[in-house]
Amino acid sequence: MSIAIEKVWKSFGGVPAVKGVSLPVPSGELVALLGPSGSGKTTLLRVIAGLERPDSGRVFFDGEEATFRAVRERKVGFVFQHYALFRHLTVFDNIAFGLAVKPRKVRPGKREIAEKVNALLKLIQLEQMADRYPAQLSGGQRQRVALARALAVEPRVLLLDEPFGALDARVRQELRRWLRRLHDDLKITSVFVTHDQEEALEVADRIVVMNEGEIEQEGTPLEVYDHPATPFVFDFLGKVNLFRGRASHGRFPAGEPPVPGLLPSLKLPKLCPASFRDVDIEHQPVDDRAVPAKVSFLLPVGPLVRVELVFDGFDSSLELDLPRDTADRLALRVGDVVFALPKQVESVTGDYQI
Amino acid sequence: MGVTSGRRSVLPGFGPTLGFTVFYLSLVVLIPLSALFLKSASLTWSELVAAVTSPRVVASYRVTFGCALLAAMVNGVCGVLVAWVLVRYRFPGRKVVDALVDLPFALPTAVAGITLSSIYASNGCLGRHLERWGIEVAFKPLGIMVAMVFIGLPFVVRTVQPVLEDLDQELEEAACCLGAGRFDTFRRVLLPLILPATITGFALAFARAVGEYGSIIFIAGNMPMVSEITPLLIVTKLEQYDYAGATAIATVMLAVSFLLLLSINLLQRWSRRFSS
Numbered sequence: 001m002s003i004a005i006e007k008v009w010k011s012f013g014g015v016p017a018v019k020g021v022s023l024p025v026p027s028g029e030l031v032a033l034l035g036p037s038g039s040g041k042t043t044l045l046r047v048i049a050g051l052e053r054p055d056s057g058r059v060f061f062d063g064e065e066a067t068f069r070a071v072r073e074r075k076v077g078f079v080f081q082h083y084a085l086f087r088h089l090t091v092f093d094n095i096a097f098g099l100a101v102k103p104r105k106v107r108p109g110k111r112e113i114a115e116k117v118n119a120l121l122k123l124i125q126l127e128q129m130a131d132r133y134p135a136q137l138s139g140g141q142r143q144r145v146a147l148a149r150a151l152a153v154e155p156r157v158l159l160l161d162e163p164f165g166a167l168d169a170r171v172r173q174e175l176r177r178w179l180r181r182l183h184d185d186l187k188i189t190s191v192f193v194t195h196d197q198e199e200a201l202e203v204a205d206r207i208v209v210m211n212e213g214e215i216e217q218e219g220t221p222l223e224v225y226d227h228p229a230t231p232f233v234f235d236f237l238g239k240v241n242l243f244r245g246r247a248s249h250g251r252f253p254a255g256e257p258p259v260p261g262l263l264p265s266l267k268l269p270k271l272c273p274a275s276f277r278d279v280d281i282e283h284q285p286v287d288d289r290a291v292p293a294k295v296s297f298l299l300p301v302g303p304l305v306r307v308e309l310v311f312d313g314f315d316s317s318l319e320l321d322l323p324r325d326t327a328d329r330l331a332l333r334v335g336d337v338v339f340a341l342p343k344q345v346e347s348v349t350g351d352y353q354i
Numbered sequence: 355m356g357v358t359s360g361r362r363s364v365l366p367g368f369g370p371t372l373g374f375t376v377f378y379l380s381l382v383v384l385i386p387l388s389a390l391f392l393k394s395a396s397l398t399w400s401e402l403v404a405a406v407t408s409p410r411v412v413a414s415y416r417v418t419f420g421c422a423l424l425a426a427m428v429n430g431v432c433g434v435l436v437a438w439v440l441v442r443y444r445f446p447g448r449k450v451v452d453a454l455v456d457l458p459f460a461l462p463t464a465v466a467g468i469t470l471s472s473i474y475a476s477n478g479c480l481g482r483h484l485e486r487w488g489i490e491v492a493f494k495p496l497g498i499m500v501a502m503v504f505i506g507l508p509f510v511v512r513t514v515q516p517v518l519e520d521l522d523q524e525l526e527e528a529a530c531c532l533g534a535g536r537f538d539t540f541r542r543v544l545l546p547l548i549l550p551a552t553i554t555g556f557a558l559a560f561a562r563a564v565g566e567y568g569s570i571i572f573i574a575g576n577m578p579m580v581s582e583i584t585p586l587l588i589v590t591k592l593e594q595y596d597y598a599g600a601t602a603i604a605t606v607m608l609a610v611s612f613l614l615l616l617s618i619n620l621l622q623r624w625s626r627r628f629s630s
Contacts, residue, residue: 051527071530078531084524088546088628098532101542133628153532 001062001156001189002027003048008057010043017043019213020057027062028187030180032194032204036236040213041193042161048191049076049159061156074157077150081162083142085134091145092130095120098153120148123182140171147179151186160192164199176203197237201225209233279320280341281307281330293318295336300324307332309340387608394601405602414584417495419610421583422563425502430556432503433510434548440511441518455511458504463568470501471573493575498583501569506559513555517548550626557618564611 003025010018018040025031033041046052048059050071058067066074085094093100095117099108108116121127124144134142143163150158163179164172180203183190194200200207201221208218209232217229228234285292297308305327309318318340322330332338397405405411440452458466474481474491481492491497521544529539567585574581584607591600 049531051531071527072533072535075533076531078528080524080528082522082524084522084528086525086528086543097529097534097542101529101532101534101538135628149528149532 003157003189003191004060004063005044005048006058006060008044008047008054008059010040010047010052010054012043016213018047018054021210021213021215022057023208023215023218025189025191027189029205030183030190030192030203032192032200032207033210034194034197034200034207034236035210035216036195038212039210041210044210045159045161045191045193048157049078050074051078075153075155077153077155077158079143079146079150079158079160079163081165083134083146083166085142085146085149087134090131090133091121091126091137092117094134094145095148095152097149116152120152123151124148138171139167140175143167143175144178147182156189158188158190160190162193162195165194165196172199179203201237209236211236279309279318281309281320281322281326281332281338282341283330283336283338285339286341291340292337293340295332295334295338298327298332298334300327305332309338311340390601390604390608394598394605397598397602401598402602405599406606410578410582411584411587411603413579414582414587415606415610417498417581418564418584418607419614421495421498421502422560422566425499425506425563426556426560428499428503429506429510429559430552433507433555433559434514434552436507437511437514437518441515455508457508458506459508463505463566464572466504467501467569467572470504470569471497474500474573492573493577493581495574495581497573497575498570498581501573502563502566505566505569506563509558509562510552510555513558514548514551517551521547546625550622553618553622553625557615557622560618561611561615564607 005021005023005025007020007022008018009016009020021040021044023044033044035041043052047054050066050069054067058065060066061069061074086097089097096113099113099116102108117130118127121130124147126141126144126148129137129141129145134145137145143166147160147163160179164175167175176199179192192203204221206218207221207224209216209224211232217224217233219227224233225237228237280286291311293309293311295307296310297306299306301321303324304321305324306319306321307327309320311318330338394402436451436455440448440455471492472478474484474497476482476485476490476492478492481490484491489496491500525543525547526539529543534542565585567583567589570583571586574583574586576582576586584603588600588603588607591597591603
């Protein structure tokens with residue numbers, strides 16, 4: 001089922017949380033609402049679910065207006081960050097809940113319910129845990145039960161609010177891939193909220209980046225990552241080193257890194273931030289674009305070595321992760337002078353505060 | 355590390371605190387109670403049986419425990435309702451209502467008894483109208499129940515209130531998303547979660563009602579076989595210097611109360627079986 005949101009506003013106690021957001025979600029897509037806390041992403045999700053009523057604006061399901069439809073009539077599956085499992089019910093009864101509360105006329109029989117719940121238990125790989133209570137499960141298991149519970153009623157839309165936010169890194173990775181595969185199998189229109197850009201990039205078909213109640217950018221993960229539309233998206237997506245300088249004719253002033261491929265508008269002298277996505281480091285200048293820099297900090301982190309470089313005349317430093325073997329080959333030490341060659345430089349115009 | 359050291363808790367002070375607990379419980383509870391048993395043991399077995407099974411005494415058990423049970427049930431339902439309103443809704447005067455709930459705790463029981471009997475008496479402001487419909491409250495077992503409901507109310511409200519406050523709103527939202535209506539949400543989600551606290555409140559209100567004396571004797575009328583409560587019977591025996599007889603009845607009361615509270619505790623353990 002497709003979802004369309006039209007100019008939705010919602011404020012709490014006079015403070016706007018969502019400011020006139022419009023967003024189409026095509027049928028069968030897995031969309032990530034990405035943004036920092038307080039960006040209005042959860043509020044938007046709750047508006048779709050019907051758990052919040054928008055101050056103005058409309059919500060459409062499959063082209064039909066659903067703005068004032070009751071929550072229980074929307075047939076949405078909602079997965080909460082902290083699972084919201086019924087702790088007085090066993091895993092089995094939790095999953096069966098949505099079926100057991102159906103009106104008598106449409107309620108499936110006991111055996112049918114059991115078959116369905118068992119199939120879902122198999123899907124979430126928790127067949128052994130049917131008789132346990134939520135308190136006896138790990139976080140990852142609880143979240144899988146919550147998902148199965150939401151799926152049991154065959155929702156037309158699946159909404160997930162920071163579904164992996166409360167889990168540790170490893171479980172989170174595992175569940176992410178599992179969710180992606182699940183979505184590929186079920187093809188159910190899904191919207192999930194996250195503040196973790198990596199999660200959004202890895203799982204979603206499309207990413208909607210939100211900030212302060214507004215949409216900053218939407219597109220496929222690659223589009224959003226490769227062509228960030230605003231400084232905010234730039235800053236928020238992944239490890240980005242921002243350099244702020246006054247660009248002139250496509251170049252930063254003398255002694256500063258030249259910036260190839262800038263937008264034409266940037267040729268005018270103006271303040272603009274630019275970022276280095278990937279930087280090669282060598283001991284010798286291999287290219288006339290290479291910039292001398294000093295190694296100010298080194299820290300091995302697992303298979304990577306985090307290197308911090310400082311440039312003369314720049315207030316910000318450059319932080320990058322080198323593969324361990326590259327770092328070993330270069331035999332870097334703090335205080336070394338090296339040459340940094342940016343492989344890709346992005347620049348952003350806009351009302352960027354400096 | 356000695357031979358006896360088993361699993362040691364990280365929290366220090368188990369020995370001294372357990373010692374103090376046992377000492378304190380002995381001093382405050384066990385020693386007076388054992389004195390009670392000792393005193394009643396001065397009767398021979400047949401005397402004891404005769405003292406605690408005379409028709410008047412048996413009738414008083416029925417009145418006391420029966421009314422206390424009914425009153426605790428009424429409080430169990432109405433107390434949950436009051437707690438629900440206080441927690442769930444914001445309305446002017448909520449703080450006042452909240453404070454009113456504690457009043458039965460603070461009021462001297464005799465004052466409560468006199469007040470209740472004056473308004474429920476056949477010339478009282480409430481009793482007058484009730485009598486027209488043929489309902490007599492004062493000086494009847496119903497009056498005893500009214501007094502017991504009055505003094506037991508805060509127990510249920512105060513035990514259920516914090517549990518209701520702690521309930522996660524997401525649980526109701528989850529139930530709602532799964533298609534449950536308001537009634538199903540209450541019956542299948544909220545009620546099971548507040549049930550353990552309700553049972554605790556019920557047990558406390560019941561225990562309080564069984565032991566209540568001050569307020570009841572004013573409103574009960576104290577007619578033997580009809581509206582005479584066991585505590586009053588004990589006092590009557592004491593006034594007649596029948597100490598052994600009084601303690602014998604007290605022992606029975608104690609044993610029955612203990613058994614009832616124990617079974618309520620078991621019931622409660624069952625009701626919270628899910629929290630391991």
